Amino acid sequence: MSPFVFAPDAGVTLDVQGSDARFPVNRVFCLGRNYPWGDAQDAVRQAPMFFMKPASAVLQAGGELAYPPLTREFCHEIELVVAIGTGGGDIPESSALEHVWGYAAGLDLTRRDLQMAAKAAGQPWEAAKAFDGSAPIGAVVPVSRIGHPDRGAVWLQVNGVERQRSSLEQQIWSVSEIISRLSQSIALRPGDLIMTGTPPGVAALEPGDVISAGIDGIGELSVRVGARR
Template sequence: MSYVIPPAPVASLPVVGRAERFPVRRVYCVGRNYVEHAKEMGFTGREPPFFFFKPADAVVPVPEGETGKIEYPSLTKDLHHEIELVACIGTGGRNIAAADARKHIWGYAVGLDMTRRDLQGEMKKQGRPWEIGKSFEQSAPIGAVTPAAQVGDVENAEIWLKVNGQDRQRSNVSKLIWNLGEIVEHLSKAWELAPGDLIFTGTPEGVAAVVAGDLLEGGVTGLSPLSVKVTPAR
């Protein structure tokens, strides 16, 4: 097949212990999925889950043992970190029952949902979509994918983020409002999941701003950690 312009390369992630990579199709994100984070954003209770997207080319793959780089984005003066467990779909489907969700997850990774909080906040006030605050270049750094068969009890794993060596976020995946199975169930009712889809499952409390020069180091117990440096805007 020929194209009138060169096609964009397929986004992909490194895989722990393997030369093959995990191709990325879509990036789904779950909003306000930890109780304490919902509170710090001004919400309470177990509201129905809601989702937003990031483009696949927002993904910044970070190999094991390396420190990735993301450029401080344009238009914002309030760039926030949000550390998250990412589920990587290997088998797609519609209307997947929560009890069957784990069968569809190929592996897990640690990700950052970088957010232009000032722009997101302005869109909220105006009742407009969030894309300008969430879906921009290099807004989704992700570490190496660990195959599900090699992961322990991920649903009770500690999740954490340090900025310049200081704790910013620390919680446990068990505190998700909607757990992994429920997330997959809800998503697959609205969209047909497919191999290569990534699901950012939500961030715990402690989100805050970063600036150029900051080093972000995050992890989920049992997974390859993530290290990212924020570089100055061009």
């Protein structure tokens, strides 16, 4: 007899580039601002601000992405994704990269109108960020294959037209700094993902749009936006 009151979810996993193995997803942490956007906030290096998405928000890139309900401003954000392989709390910057299993390119999709309303009211961002399918992510590339990339183009196109372009070296907070800061607040666990912020160029998507995005040296992903519900 099963000890569970109902069958537990099988869990979320991601492809591993060049392997039949799967990367099991635990939690998803996101960094709110990590590139210069050319506004007043760029004048001072502000402390990193983190929020979360559930593991169920992760979608293996490819195929069709549902246009989410309750929004008319569904926006794209291309981001470097850090896949944690070894957990720990209060991780020093000097050893933070030892906790990284691999990297991927991913999208932090946002219901921007809900986010702006939440900001104005001083409310949490969950409704804007944590919906189903809000984190399409490409295959995870092991550190053993690519090391720890700290440079390379970060880009996104919609229907073949470029909307976002920057480079990893433009990030305000390095991966080692992000891991160290986050681990001071909560102990990291194997399988955690950290989405490290998006460059400027964020804009709205429409049903039928095809998103192509990637990070040079890490990987690319593509998804098509489905119809409004």
